[in-house]
Amino acid sequence: MLVFPAIDLKEGKAVRLLQGRMEDFTVYAENPLEVAQRFFLEGSKYLHMVDLDGAFAGKPVNDGVIRKVVETVDLKVQVGGGIRSLERIEELLNLGVARVILGTVAVRDPQLVADAVRRFGGDKIIVGIDAKNGQVAVQGWAETTEMTATDLALKMKEVGVRRIIFTDISRDGMLQGPNIESTVQLAQVSQLQIIASGGVSSLEDLQKLQAQAASEVTIEGAIVGKALYSGAFTLAEALKTVGN
Structure with a gap:
């Protein structure tokens, strides 16, 4: 199983939100590049990055930071947040991003996901399914839809998606443990x-x-954020635990 340390970007800084609320955040690092470098030195091969500003604005906001990380640190970086066009996906892949995460667009425009998989390949596209009480949330978790996480996953499977990031919003940033039951059920x-x-x-x-x-x-890995920043355990310890 893989561990994906997380860097969430807001106004160029590394932050963490509570349950997806943009107004309820903590700044953990002024320079996200230094965080990425530390993760690499602790043994990580992967990095999960989310442009929180982009998720709410629906357009790129923190590309400068993402570019610096991709060009400077030898990590396979997956990026999400406000990615809603084939052109945007291509921009990120051209930056050197390994995988692109599609969220809101998977609900609003599933054909775009199908086109992305066909154009860029199934290994380059991840769909992020964020759920609250089993219902899919979009627009940076600001809106809850009537679609269930399972229904969306099956719909994405039909268009060739191979990989899902599943987030239970009620658990995010709360350090209360992941929703393993729902994660296993989805898998x-x-x-x-x-x-x-x-x-x-x-x-x-x-x-x-x-x-x-x-x-x-079929659980490929886990994304770890606040637990690393708060010192609950180190990334090196996490990697050792899962046998990476």
Whole structure:
């Protein structure tokens, strides 16, 4: 199982939100590049980045920071936040981003996701499914839809998506543990590779996800954010726990 350390970007800084609320954030680093470099030195091969400003604005805001990280640090970077066109996907891939995460557009324009998979390949496109009480949320989690996470995952599978990042919004930034039950259910029903996100608070949480992955549940990895920034455990410890 993989561990994806997270950097959420707001106004060029590394921050963390509580349950997706833009007004409820903590700045953890003025320079996200230094954070990415630290993750690399601790042994990571991957990095998860979200342009929070872009997610709410629907357009790129923090490309300068993303470019610096991609060009400077030898990590496979996946990026999400306000990506709603093929042109934007291509821009990020041309920057050197390894994988692009599509969120709101998967609900609003599933044909664009299908076109993206066909044009750029299934390994380059990830769909982020953010759910609150089982219902998909969009627009930077500001709006909740009537669609369930499972329904959206199956719809995305039909158009060739191979990988889903699943976030239970109620757990995000709360350090209360991920919603393992819902994550496992989504993996079992969809048979897509699922990356768990939201709420990882301890090495035990990672061990539980690892156990599910070892039992042939299609959980590819976990995104870890606040737990690293708050010192609950180190990235090196997380990587050792999952056997990376």
